[in-house]
Amino acid sequence: MVKPVLAVNFKAYYPHSFGENAYRLAKDAVRVWRETGVEVILAPPFTELKSVIEAVNGTGVKVFAQHADPVEPGAVTGFIPLEGLKNLGVHGVILNHSEHRLKISDINYLVKKARKLSIETLVCADTPETGAAVAVLGPDMVAVEPPELIGTGVSVSKAKPEVVTNSVDVIRRVNKDVAILTGAGITTGEDAYIAVKLGTIGVLVASGIVKAKDPYQVMKEMAEAMLKGLA
């Protein structure tokens, strides 16, 4: 059976996404992974990658960078090449997030280079059409997130289910294999349940988990809801 995916974008909430909070969130994620077996992905800020990687060490939880810069290693200042991420031990990278859009040629460059370095790629898109466009480039995962719902707590799976089903349709026409995630406004287990019922394999969540009173509870609820949805 295919495992549902619970991807958590820490963003840069302060203090939630940094220091001890980031570490604690990672430990909560490990607990959810142990208890449910879903595929858990954590994307902390660059500066917290090291401590989060240490926190999940030896478990199945994966750590992704929130972004990578389309640069070769060398004389570049304040940018992060994929090689630096790989060396640190990250498993993957989010690309083209709504808050960090990339040029199409740079997405292509990064997806191809990540594949060579065995770094997984999760490429975001704002519409079904751009979701299909980036899917053509062969990333591991695509998440379609209508920007107007991001951070609202109004989930795309409830407010715009047609965006999700339409995304699955147009993406599958150009790429049979890419994993499709649902994102934007995902806050509850029910949102996650609908996401998998509509044909995607998981969710990309940020404030719904990171700023939750009890992130563990929300992650657990979402993981179980997705398992139920896929059963």
Add this chain to the structure above:
Amino acid sequence: MVKPVLAVNFKAYYPHSFGENAYRLAKDAVRVWRETGVEVILAPPFTELKSVIEAVNGTGVKVFAQHADPVEPGAVTGFIPLEGLKNLGVHGVILNHSEHRLKISDINYLVKKARKLSIETLVCADTPETGAAVAVLGPDMVAVEPPELIGTGVSVSKAKPEVVTNSVDVIRRVNKDVAILTGAGITTGEDAYIAVKLGTIGVLVASGIVKAKDPYQVMKEMAEAMLKGLA
């Protein structure tokens, strides 16, 4: 019969692309259009659009902007919304040129908005894969130009014919209708002939025409070579 396309990017060569030189180039293009009937597209700098539009007025030569900014009209300074281009009388717009790359979400926004405003779109790409990615968005034309050959005088049709045939393959898989152009290093009639023989409908040329001793002769030669190639 389908007409071959001869698209001329004036870029910003000085003084070639400006003032009287731009006007004269436009008049040469009109002559080639009259004599050969090929689809001629001229893309002068923003500041020369008005005079080039006047120069080709009443003919079949089309004028494209070299770029459009992904902005709505309003409080924007030093940016050009599509509405401003339409109002001026342009027929189309080049998007995502190698020297002016765009974010994938912005290409999608501009292609869709241009369609509503009846502005044609010619989207550039650096590889067959990105060519297919942008083709998913439904532009009128796609040009695949390996950046390393742009401006070299070494044509992609001779140096990397597999880029052209591969582009046609992967683009056609996702879009049956888009017109496919060959670009990068196109300098001679032979380059243009090979481009159509390899399955594309025309060429996107810059310095090969704009900086030529006799732009009229080069355009004429390319137009005739493409007609021969398609015959």
Add this chain to the structure above:
Amino acid sequence: MVKPVLAVNFKAYYPHSFGENAYRLAKDAVRVWRETGVEVILAPPFTELKSVIEAVNGTGVKVFAQHADPVEPGAVTGFIPLEGLKNLGVHGVILNHSEHRLKISDINYLVKKARKLSIETLVCADTPETGAAVAVLGPDMVAVEPPELIGTGVSVSKAKPEVVTNSVDVIRRVNKDVAILTGAGITTGEDAYIAVKLGTIGVLVASGIVKAKDPYQVMKEMAEAMLKGLA
């Protein structure tokens, strides 16, 4: 006596800033210039520069571009080098507008190059400190515009007069000669009157004039108020 400056940024309001509207605004400006003798500067969109230059031809009204790109002429697509603006006949250029910020090294490059080409420079800044920073580079004019007031109709001269007086103070410490303009929310003659009373030489106005019911009346009123203020 020093002449007050009335600088009009057309921005990209639609249809106000384009086509016949742009031309009519230019003709109104010529009338105000003839009737009052103030220094009038018009900054239309790139695509309207040619027609506005024609409209003010033979008068003392100056035409500025809203922006210039920090590029040398050559293989650049969709960007405007200063040489192209000069060739068209522009008198000056706005740089670093709140809606089109530039890197400090690019402002320096453009100010120096503009001087060589006899193109005047009007550099915008968001605070007195950044106003002083750009004044160090030796532009002809500096306009300090608090972004939060731009386009509000609440004028900086009334809402934050200390920004204006403070700007004059810190800019004069580093540059004795640069002309200092007041901008953001300037809508009435009174706003312009206060601006010169606070020690600046004129105003930078956009929607207050461009979207006014009768732009001529507003420009006339502002011009006369500034003359009164400087008398």
Add this chain to the structure above:
Amino acid sequence: MVKPVLAVNFKAYYPHSFGENAYRLAKDAVRVWRETGVEVILAPPFTELKSVIEAVNGTGVKVFAQHADPVEPGAVTGFIPLEGLKNLGVHGVILNHSEHRLKISDINYLVKKARKLSIETLVCADTPETGAAVAVLGPDMVAVEPPELIGTGVSVSKAKPEVVTNSVDVIRRVNKDVAILTGAGITTGEDAYIAVKLGTIGVLVASGIVKAKDPYQVMKEMAEAMLKGLA
């Protein structure tokens, strides 16, 4: 007596700037600090900040980020607000490096915010004039680095000493207190000696140390040469 400054920009050389190499470089720097007492600043990639901070813990060596993004903490993905850096324990931040230029308004925003957070700022500039422009904003340090010499091994102190002396002149006119560093091509102790003799307080070095066969030796030599120069 004023202590000379030895600032080391790790850039993103691979594998030199990452992992064990970054850690070892930090340990070498600690040794030089102990042996010479000069002010040593290390600027590793974002992803190595944590381990370098741990490596220098309890010593006088300072750790700077190579860049900071002009964002508030919150819903930002793949960007680093100053609060995240502070929380990690960095002492300062490099801004506007030649390989990561910033808009003047963003430099102002970051310098002011860093001051509130007790984060030191080292702002780079490409010419004496832009050095003076950024000095107006009140950073702790300014480094003037002619981009054409960066990474060449040809030091600005030998090849263009007038850039250094001119920088000191024009920066001192607008800011009496800012520390002025010399950068670009600094490779030897002699380069560093000349830098302080020309009136600056230290050097900003990258490949000359990071890619050196024995970084410890080069740092030691530069530190001692500067001490001699200032004696």
